[in-house]
Amino acid sequence: xxxxxxxxxxxxxxxxxxxxxxxxxxxxxxxxxxxxxxxxxxxxxxxxxxxxxxxxxxxxxxxxxxxxxxxxxxxxxxxxxxxxxxxxxxxxxxxxxxxxxxxxxxxxxxxxxxxxxxxxxxxxxxxxxxxxxxxxxxxxxxxxxxxxxxxxxxxxxxxxxxxxxxxxxxxxxxxxxxxxxxxxxxxxxxxxxxxxxxxxxxxxxxxxxxxxxxxxxxxxxxxxxxxxxxxxxxxxxxxxxxxxxxxxxxxxxxxxxxxxxxxxxxxxxxxxxxxxxxxxxxxxxxxxxxxxxxxxx
Amino acid sequence: xxxxxxxxxxxxxxxxxxxxxxxxxxxxxxxxxxxxxxxxxxxxxxxxxxxxxxxxxxxxxxxxxxxxxxxxxxxxxxxxxxxxxxxxxxxxxxxxxxxxxxxxxxxxxxxxxxxxxxxxxxxxxxxxxxxxxxxxxxxxxxxxxxxxxxxxxxxxxxxxxxxxxxxxxxxxxxxxxxxxxxxxxxxxxxxxxxxxxxxxxxxxxxxxxxxxxxxxxxxxxxxxxxxxxxxxxxxxxxxxxxxxxxxxxxxxxxxxxxxxxxxxxxx
Ligand SMILES: Nc1ncnc2c1ncn2[C@@H]1O[C@H](COP(=O)(O)OP(=O)(O)OP(=O)(O)O)[C@@H](O)[C@H]1O
Ligand SMILES: [Mg+2]
Numbered sequence: 001x002x003x004x005x006x007x008x009x010x011x012x013x014x015x016x017x018x019x020x021x022x023x024x025x026x027x028x029x030x031x032x033x034x035x036x037x038x039x040x041x042x043x044x045x046x047x048x049x050x051x052x053x054x055x056x057x058x059x060x061x062x063x064x065x066x067x068x069x070x071x072x073x074x075x076x077x078x079x080x081x082x083x084x085x086x087x088x089x090x091x092x093x094x095x096x097x098x099x100x101x102x103x104x105x106x107x108x109x110x111x112x113x114x115x116x117x118x119x120x121x122x123x124x125x126x127x128x129x130x131x132x133x134x135x136x137x138x139x140x141x142x143x144x145x146x147x148x149x150x151x152x153x154x155x156x157x158x159x160x161x162x163x164x165x166x167x168x169x170x171x172x173x174x175x176x177x178x179x180x181x182x183x184x185x186x187x188x189x190x191x192x193x194x195x196x197x198x199x200x201x202x203x204x205x206x207x208x209x210x211x212x213x214x215x216x217x218x219x220x221x222x223x224x225x226x227x228x229x230x231x232x233x234x235x236x237x238x239x240x241x242x243x244x245x246x247x248x249x250x251x252x253x254x255x256x257x258x259x260x261x262x263x264x265x266x267x268x269x270x271x272x273x274x275x276x277x278x279x280x281x282x283x284x285x286x287x288x289x290x291x292x293x294x295x296x297x
Numbered sequence: 298x299x300x301x302x303x304x305x306x307x308x309x310x311x312x313x314x315x316x317x318x319x320x321x322x323x324x325x326x327x328x329x330x331x332x333x334x335x336x337x338x339x340x341x342x343x344x345x346x347x348x349x350x351x352x353x354x355x356x357x358x359x360x361x362x363x364x365x366x367x368x369x370x371x372x373x374x375x376x377x378x379x380x381x382x383x384x385x386x387x388x389x390x391x392x393x394x395x396x397x398x399x400x401x402x403x404x405x406x407x408x409x410x411x412x413x414x415x416x417x418x419x420x421x422x423x424x425x426x427x428x429x430x431x432x433x434x435x436x437x438x439x440x441x442x443x444x445x446x447x448x449x450x451x452x453x454x455x456x457x458x459x460x461x462x463x464x465x466x467x468x469x470x471x472x473x474x475x476x477x478x479x480x481x482x483x484x485x486x487x488x489x490x491x492x493x494x495x496x497x498x499x500x501x502x503x504x505x506x507x508x509x510x511x512x513x514x515x516x517x518x519x520x521x522x523x524x525x526x527x528x529x530x531x532x533x534x535x536x537x538x539x540x541x542x543x544x545x546x547x548x549x550x551x552x553x554x555x556x557x558x559x560x561x562x563x564x
Contacts, residue, residue, distance in 0.1 A: 154412040157400055164393040171350070171391075172460075173378035173409040 005129050007252045011245030012136030013197045014216065016143060018224070018244040019237070020190030021217030026236070027151070028183040029163040030078075033089030033214055035191045037096030038070040040210035042192025044100040047109040047205035056117040060196045067192025068185045070096055075181035093210070100207050108206040116200035132201055139197065143190065144237045150186075151233055159183050160233075191217075212265045215272050220244035222275040298500040299326040299349065299468055304360035306344050306353070306524075318344040319355070320524035326468075331494055331501045333511035336521035342504045345521070346470045349502070351377045365467040379409020382461030382499075384454065384474040391457030394446030398437065398456065401445050402426045405460035429459055433489060451482030455489055462493050469494065471503040487514070512538045522551060 017039060024032035042063035049059040070092055077088035101107065121131035150156045161169040162179040170176055191213070199205040224243020230236045250271075251264060259267070306319040318341045326332060334342050348355045349362055351374040362370045364380045385391050392401050403417050406425075423441065430438040433455050437448075445453060454474055461469060471490065475483035491514060494501050505511050511518055518535050520528035520543075527550045530538060 150414075152417055153414045154403075154407060154417045155414060157396075157404060157417040158412055161393040161396060161400075161404055164395050165390065167385075167390055168393055169404065170375045171378055171381075171383045172404045172407070173375050174404075174412070175373070175375045 002129060003252060003256075005133055007248045008245055009129070009132040009136050010201070011248035012133070012140050012241070013201060014194060014248065015140055015220065015241040015244035016197060017191050017194035017213060018217050018220035018240045019140075019143060019147065020187040020194065021214065022221050022236070022240045023147075023183055023187035023190070025218060025221060027160055027163050028180060028187070030085045030180070030184070031089070031214075032071075032074060032184060032187060033086065034070050034074040034092035034096070034184070034188055035089070035214045035217060036210040036212075037093035037100070038067045038188040038191045038210075039195040039213040040100050040205070040207060041066050041070055041096050041103070042195030043199035043205035043209055044103040044109075044195075044207070045192070046196035047111055047199050048103050048105070050111060050114055050116065050200070051109050053115075056115060056120060056200065060117065060193060063192045063196035064189045067188040067190070067195075070192070071184040071186070071188030072181060074188070075184035078184075079177035079180055097207065100210075104205060104207065107208075108204055110204045111200060112203050117197070118200060135197070139193075140241055143193075144241065147237060148234055155179075155182070212268065215265075215268050216247070219268055219272045219275070220247045222272065223247055226275065226278070298328045298330070298365060299324075299502070300361075300363040301325070301345075301349065302359070302361040302363075304348055304362060305356040305358070306341075306348055307356055310356075317524050319348060322524070322526060324519070324526060324529070326500050326502070328500055329498045330517055331499075331515035332503070332517045332519055333515045334502060334504045334519045334521060335506070335508060335511045340521040341524040342521050343472055344524075346383075346472050346502060346504065349468070350374060350381055350383055350470055380467045382464075382466040382469045384457045384461050384469075384471045386473040386476050388450040388453040388457070388477055391460065392445040392453055395444055397442050398430075398445055398448070399423070399426060399441040401456065401460060402429075402441075402463065405463045408464055429463065433459060449482075451478050451486055454478060454482075454486050458486070458489060458493060462497055462499060465497050465499070467500060469499045469501040471501065473504050473506060476506060490514075508540055508543065512540065512543065518543075520547065527551060 017035070021032075021035060024030050024035075045066045046059040046063040049062055050056060054062075074085070074088045074092045077083045077091060078085045083091070117135055118128060118131045121135060122128055126134060151160060158169055158174045159179045159182060161172070162174065162176050162183070166176045169179070195209070199209070220243040221240050222243070223246050224239035224241070225236065227246060228235070228239035228242050230239060254267065255261065301322055301324045304319055304322050305317065308314070308316045308318055322345060334345070336342050347353060351369065351372055355362070355370070360370065361368060364377070367380070369377050369380070383391075399418060403422065406422065426441060427438040435452055435455055437452060437456065440448075445456065448456065458474070474490075475486050478486060487510060490503070493499070501515070503515065516535060517531040518528070518538065519526050528546055530546075
């Protein structure tokens with residue numbers, strides 16, 4: 001029972017990362033690797049502040065702000081300096097590695113025994129387990145609701161259109177530099193928030209905790225879309241959150257079956273590679289049967 | 298309404314691939330002018346429209362572009378968009394496929410306006426969109442919530458055309474907007490074009506590869522070759538124009554014989 005609850009809780013905390021990746025990868029149509037730097041950045045900022053006695057919520061807010069700056073750097077390099085998005089993200093990621101070490105002053109900070117978001121809720125009489133679950137539900141509900149609202153506004157609509165067809169939206173008078181920048185800022189804010197939440201749950205922030213986060217985010221997005229559909233924006237948001245929980249369940253299951261934790265990243269990478277090639281493979285199989293869209297060409 | 302003065306555009310300037318796509322072009326359109334533009338492949342037609350739309354900057358120097366009296370030469374593409382409605386050759390380019398028809402129209406209805414955090418799809422606008430879609434006579438008024446990617450190429454071009462004129466722009470630019478459609482659909486979209494342009498009295502530049510369409514439509518015809526305007530017919534000359542007369546005029550001004558360069562134009 002407790003494994004189920006902790007899996008769901010972890011899935012929720014990580015789903016904030018997945019929602020951030022959804023903004024860059026699906027809405028903006030950019031594979032943004034800054035995530036690998038902004039996730040530990042969020043963790044580092046939150047941990048360093050909590051270590052200095054800051055209120056946990058304020059620490060999370062500061063983490064979000066730091067994530068925004070990270071996303072803005074990638075966005076500015078991509079739009080103003082015309083550096084390809086993938087490379088701009090890698091530069092941010094690498095640069096942030098040093099920044100994260102500076103922020104923490106060392107390779108990791110332990111939060112054991114300190115005041116975290118969850119310990120604050122425990123003081124209200126909840127068990128640690130329920131506290132994390134409640135915090136996860138609350139945070140994800142607020143973020144998903146805000147995203148649903150924002151991407152339905154005029155500005156949000158123009159960001160979605162930018163990811164789909166930048167030429168079209170420029171012809172409608174929108175500065176795509178601004179929309180891309182804004183999307184990267186928002187996506188990385190969520191990623192950093194996720195880092196801050198995870199660090200408090202783990203009881204530490206570590207400079208290496210960003211490795212593979214982009215793949216975890218992609219896995220959650222894709223698993224969610226495959227299992228729960230992407231008919232509408234609202235549907236996609238729910239699917240991504242559920243996808244993150246399913247991903248955590250898969251991890252918990254294979255660990256339980258005796259897989260070495262060291263092999264998890266390989267498993268995730270293979271999963272994402274398979275999922276990303278799914279559309280192509282479907283087409284190939286259909287074509288082999290003589291009914292595919294490309295078969296006639 | 299549109300004034301292009303001594304505009305040149307050179308691609309890959311200073312390299313072995315240097316290409317003068319527009320060579321000191323000047324042209325002026327009066328309000329309500331409907332100009333058809335023809336010319337062989339690579340003549341510079343698209344470059345002219347793209348230069349006006351601000352897709353890329355034109356060569357520095359004395360070249361100037363004015364829309365509605367405003368100097369837009371230095372304006373970015375998105376800043377000029379408020380003055381210009383555009384339809385592209387590729388039906389995929391004019392709309393966002395994964396967004397609803399309603400959302401595409403809402404974005405077009407806000408072209409050039411300051412976007413804010415207001416809800417993008419106010420219920421009050423539905424009636425307006427329906428009315429405008431009904432005028433297209435394609436049954437699209439019932440499909441406001443359909444993703445545009447589900448529409449046919451012809452329907453998407455009709456929608457793009459509607460989006461382009463939703464705010465009655467000072468200038469409408471059409472770049473072979475029916476070239477990717479089957480003949481019947483192309484016919485229908487051309488009809489809609491004539492109807493919309495004349496109803497709104499829009500100043501229009503329309504590129505076409507079809508000489509008959511170029512002759513039949515509009516009140517003025519321009520032929521381009523090697524980055525220059527070599528023929529510009531208006532008024533009675535344009536009204537009485539036939540394919541034979543156009544070919545004759547072409548052979549007079551061009552150093553090439555018709556078949557060599559312009560055979561790609563379909564009569
Ligand atoms: N973005 C670009 N980069 C480099 N060269 C370009 C670009 N756009 C056009 N050209 C070149 O400029 C010349 C004019 O091209 P343009 O597209 O204006 O021709 P066009 O008259 O529209 O021809 P078509 O009928 O084939 O569409 C061509 O030689 C083309 O190769
Ligand atoms: Mg062209």
